[in-house]
Amino acid sequence: MNKVEIFENERAAGYNQFVETWIPNYNYFLDRLPKLLSGANHKNVLVVGCGTGNEIERFIQSPETWTITGIDPSPEMIKQASDKLQNNKNVTLIEGLVSDLNIEKKYDVATLLLVLHFLDDNGQKLNLLKDIANRLMSGATFVMLDITGNKEQIKQNLNVLKLLLPDGLDETEISNRLNRIENELFSVSEERLSALCIEAGFEQPLRFFQSSIYQGWLTTKK
Template identity: 30%
Template sequence: MNDNLIPFLNPDAVSTYGQETPRRVPGLADLHRMTQLLLAEQAPGPAHVLVVGAGGGLELKAFAEARPDWRFTGVDPSPAMLDLARRATLACAERVQLLAGTVDEAPLALFDGATCLLTLHFLDRDERLRTLREIRRRLKPGAALVIAHHTAPGGDAGLWLTRSAAFADHSGSDPTKARGAARAMADRLPLLAPDAEEELLRQAGFENPALFYAAFSFRGWVATCGK
């Protein structure tokens, strides 16, 4: 198992995920709204959306509230995180299917769109490419994929991770603490430069990757599934 996933398996450790993540990710609610709008460009009507890394349920809840005509299949390897997602989506449970595991557990249906938010930075390059290819296999031609996660802008994540860590620290401005948190993230996460992220999307069979979100070390892209 990927060591980065171990903390997410502990119910106590993830119990505050829903409260803490919006504090740690700049503009998270707006990221969710932008993602929904980007998906809707290629799926303007009723749609079936694949959500990879759905644990916590934050994006599922936001998408379902914005689009009552959409249904969702979410996958996540953490049972504890899936429990949070179930609770977050109780009001729309009839439209949400949650599966334990990686993208491989998702059916080979032709989904109308897909998202993978705050997830790919946990995977090394080879596993990230494999995951993107498996997502593509499950999408209709022309469907949109939206991804967003930590990156290494300029090829060096240090400064931008420090800024992200400082943003996440709402207890006060402590540069030493922020630098320490950034070093821990840099050591743990296999981050890629933005141009390498776009190249992976192309290698996986996606077309026209376009940057739409940039917030300190976070970047987000939309791309379309090639025919």
């Protein structure tokens, strides 16, 4: 079973503020997500690690009708998503892991935003990617956003990130966070991410977006 990074209490409550501060262009990326994926045939989307429902909100607001399943192991995050999305008829929220989902049900699109860096590259990343691939139709589109790069790229892009942070943040908070990203989170190189995707059953992924340490990737289920 995959390790789970549970977001609880204050961490869940302060989440949206946190991502806006620390991920430049996060809202741009989310706002364009439905447009980016609008070529999909049936618009049945699986949002893995849906957190507080940020991606789901964008799909709901898009002019096209999407049927959305959001899954997340954190009860606090699912509760926030549920409060925000208010029983929208096109949205199903599930507290759990992708491996809990019925393997017979296949989706046309999946997203995995800001999740993979919590999983070690000791089989956990691959298992999650395989669990997702196994729940997608052949030809389904899969989009990821994650901290990506080799050690030197991450180091240099953390300096860029530091320059882009809003004014007035506490210096200790900044250095703790940058240190955590560099030393505690499980980022992988672009080559390794590609290899993991291919092993899990996807085509070679395309890097289509970058904002400091964060890269956006698109691929297709084989």
